[in-house]
Amino acid sequence: VNRPQPLAHDALPSAGADCLVSAFCLESASPDLAAFTRALGHIGRLLRPGGHLLLIGALGITYYMAGDGVKIPTVPVNEAQVCASLKESGYTLIRLEVYTVPQDMNVGTDDAYGVFFVKAMKE
Numbered sequence: 001v002n003r004p005q006p007l008a009h010d011a012l013p014s015a016g017a018d019c020l021v022s023a024f025c026l027e028s029a030s031p032d033l034a035a036f037t038r039a040l041g042h043i044g045r046l047l048r049p050g051g052h053l054l055l056i057g058a059l060g061i062t063y064y065m066a067g068d069g070v071k072i073p074t075v076p077v078n079e080a081q082v083c084a085s086l087k088e089s090g091y092t093l094i095r096l097e098v099y100t101v102p103q104d105m106n107v108g109t110d111d112a113y114g115v116f117f118v119k120a121m122k123e
């Protein structure tokens, strides 16, 4: 997702995909908010105009543990930043839902305060 063309050029129909699903990837693959926004633009190139993006991600997350002592740094984003990044990358937001993580579910594997669920359309 850090590359302008994330997949081989013949991996999808030339018109682009109807729908793309990305879950808990962009905030872990992006070093900062600018890279998060660029990644949204990169994956958007895989979609046909009018195609839909279902994007799921963690809110406010700065790290997650991927195994014993393996701490993966992440970019913390909030709802407003996700909306702004989508707009900047050529999507129309259709729906945004947020799940707030209850305190007692925080067991130390990450520091997200919530999860966002987005449905957006590629312009």
Ligand SMILES: C[S@@+](CC[C@H](N)C(=O)[O-])C[C@H]1O[C@@H](n2cnc3c(N)ncnc32)[C@H](O)[C@@H]1O
Pocket: 001, 002, 023, 024, 025, 026, 028, 029
């Ligand atoms: C927290 S895991 C989420 C895995 C899975 N999508 C899920 O929801 O359970 C983050 C995933 O992001 C993906 N990822 C990390 N860097 C990436 C990159 N530069 N390009 C594409 N995918 C990447 C890897 O597959 C990694 O397993």
